[in-house]
Amino acid sequence: MVAAATAPSEKVKIQLRGLVKTFWSNGNPVEVLNGVDLDIFSGENLAVVGASGVGKSTLLHILGTLERPTGGQLLWEGHDVFTLDDQKLAAFRNRKIGFVFQFHHLLPEFNSLENVMMPALIARLPRPQAQERAEAILVRVGLKERLRHRVSTLSGGEQQRVAVARALVLEPEVLLADEPTGNLDPRSGARVQEMILELNRERGLTSIIVTHNRDLAQALDRQITLIDGKAVILQGV
Template sequence: MSDASRASGPILRLQDVKRGFGAGATRIEVILGASLEVARGEMVAMIGPSGSGKSTLLHICGLLEPAEAGRIEIAGHDAAAMSESERTAVRRMTIGFVYQYHHLLPEFSALENIVIPQMIAGTRRRVAEARARELLGQVGLSQRERHRPAELSGGEQQRVAIARALANKPALLLADEPTGNLDPHTAGDVFALLARLVHELGLAALIATHNLDLAARMDRIITIRDGELGRA
């Protein structure tokens, strides 16, 4: 799905989503009837203690794990009605992922790390390189395009990871502790960049974080505890 195919309603909608693991006496209920909407241009913080289900819920939203019950809509499309190839296409083109650790490919340059997901999606190399340079400019790293991840600082690595997440022009951005490995000053800078891009590009963003100061700077905060969502 591309920019032109985005629906007019919320980009992300969950209705009574449930997820557990195991069976019988060993079963653990992780998500108990989660309902949530995230609109374009909205940055939503998700906070909760370790083990509360934040990462599981993000994986469900990103179509990386199935829900056992409930409805998941991404840009107006029902996830349950998608074939596996359609789910893969949505993950590739409609959802961008940013993790606590950057997961950049160490043998490739910053530019190449942003080019590769575009080429996997079918973009011609010349077009992909132009898009990658545009994004590196947006994250303030135009002069670092030929540097490999090991030659970049932690903050620079995460900026490249953000640019990579935006490479295929997603509608939904999912982030799991995106500043968790950074010192407070760098974390603040990276968050400010992320917030600016979310609002400028009109993305819907759901961001799991332990950092309450950063959460307070987002548009809305939801809590997850004992498998249930609430408002902070």
């Protein structure tokens, strides 16, 4: 049994205001997000659930500043982050956000340690420090015996845990995860879940997690879903 998360503090960290995202497909608009309004509190663990194709990954990519919205605002501690140019936005993202992709996007020819060190090296941490941090977080996700294994030789579950470690190596303020337990057996999934909740208790990590895993969603503070391109709170206030 996994311990419940701490209650979120009341400080708003991220605000979505009238967020719109429209894709174009063969000249036709695909309106995925249609005015999402949502406040995310500092130190909360938020689950995003909902049917396939409803826009969960799109929402997460915009929250992670990986993609710009068609309209509306993403305010981060009151600052409209999409006013930053691409270079400043990339620096902001590297410093503040850890992202676990649905299809993990690891570098298959590199080993676990190298994959996890990568963001730290990009952030110009000295190599020994980057390695120390990467090793510590890989041990924490249970991959002590896989540090120098090439990622392409690891199982899907192990690869996903490398992706989680990579997202956390720079101790981000916010973790965004797209189905982080999707490829994991129940035991590995529970370990990832426990780690996210531990980091929340230890240092107030804010997590926004897209998941179909009911146990994981229920262990978080709130659940939202997307309906008709808008965010609807399912559980929690």
